[in-house]
Amino acid sequence: MSELRVGLIGAGGISRVHADAWRALGARGTVTSLAGAEAIAAEYGMSVAPDVPTLLAEVDVVDIVTPSSTHAAFALAAIEAGVHVVCEKPLAATAAEAQRIVEAADDAGVRLFPAHVVRYFPEYAHIKARIDAGEIGEVATQRFFRMGSAPAAPWFFQESSGGGVIRDLMIHDIDQALWFAGPAVSVYAVQNPPTVDDVVPSPVTAQVVLTHAGGAISHLQATWVSPGLPFRTSVEVSGDLGRLAYSSADDSSLRLDALPSAATDYMPPMSPADSPYFREIADFMTALGQGIDARVTGADGVAAVAIAEAAYASIASGHPIALPEVSR
Known part of the structure; x- marks a missing residue:
């Protein structure tokens, strides 16, 4: 696979371990957030997108690390744009919402990875x-x-x-x-x-x-x-x-x-150097590249x-x- 373009939505505490994993795996990152995007971008060598639609137009994979109530909407927007999705837990607030995301991803032919680390x-x-x-x-x-x-x-x-x-x-x-x-x-x-x-x-x-x-x-x-x-x-x-x-x-x-x-x-x-967040992102990348199921x-x-x-x-x-x- 050529260089993967990854978009990070969110710049809270969990975003840093995700950003660190993507950087270690050689992905090219873009981040957007209501606050803190510039700090994440500077720390991890990412670019900044002004909003989610702009970010979705520039990436292959989106990584959703925002408050739980926003997960479903961001995941569905990414799927509609034809972008693969990594989403922090929980996938949605309700099982019906979560199932809708899974079905939308299947219909669109994009990969969905709930990040149960x-x-x-x-x-x-x-x-x-x-x-x-x-x-x-x-x-x-x-x-x-x-x-x-x-x-x-x-x-x-x-x-x-x-x-x-x-x-x-x-x-x-x-x-x-x-x-x-x-x-x-x-x-x-x-x-x-x-x-x-x-x-x-x-x-x-x-x-x-x-x-x-x-x-x-x-x-x-x-x-x-x-x-x-x-x-x-x-x-x-x-x-x-x-x-x-x-x-x-x-x-x-x-x-x-x-x-x-x-x-x-x-x-x-x-080993402290072998982060489980790195392991989960690496598993998703392998699954994406080889067309196989990830562990989750x-x-x-x-x-x-x-x-x-x-x-x-x-x-x-x-x-x-x-x-x-x-x-x-």
Whole structure:
């Protein structure tokens, strides 16, 4: 493929790790944003476009790193312009919007990549590989924990327009739960303190229980805590032959507790120089160049949004929400 022309829409905090990945991969970048575009351009050697339509006319791929409520509109505009799309999570605020984006991309013959970056963290990728290799047998239960400082921008706390701790933070582990154990058929969720008048409180904790089509049960907890507290994440996947566990609070190694017949080799820690954001963008570029699927598909983006949407419906109703069963 000749030099790829990439357009970055947005110049917030997440834009820098995306811009760094594109630069490392040799793409020629253009950025547009309501604020901060000049700083990103100067830092990463990009040009500046005055607006989105101008940017779309100049690029092959658009990378959407804007507030969640804007993702769907920007993705649809790019698809209409015949431009391939990388979009930060969540793909949209609702599953119906997300599905519309997928169908529009299919109809237009352009590639769509929801940027679910945790699939590219080595620890989680190794867990997936070991599950697929049958090392812990049939997955029975999963536990996910994710805790980080509450974001500063007000839009994160507007639940109806795409904010909230589930859509922003927990959606990473929602995607992992589905990746490891397959589609879910039931979602039950609680949040404390509750959202009031569409404003999400902070600090706040949400817990979600997924029942998967294959019978596995996933327990997910996500917490926005006070600024300054360290980020923490952990995962534990148990099957009938063993257990896989990782916790960022301990170290960066993956441990496998299994029956004697299973492999027990040590998994090395992730190199700080090998960014998962680089890995995900590189995977998309490979998929684009070779005409193959990336590790994350449009359908994966829709599925994660559908779980988040059902979780909020469960919180509102106080009852589990049934989902349409799909083939594994």
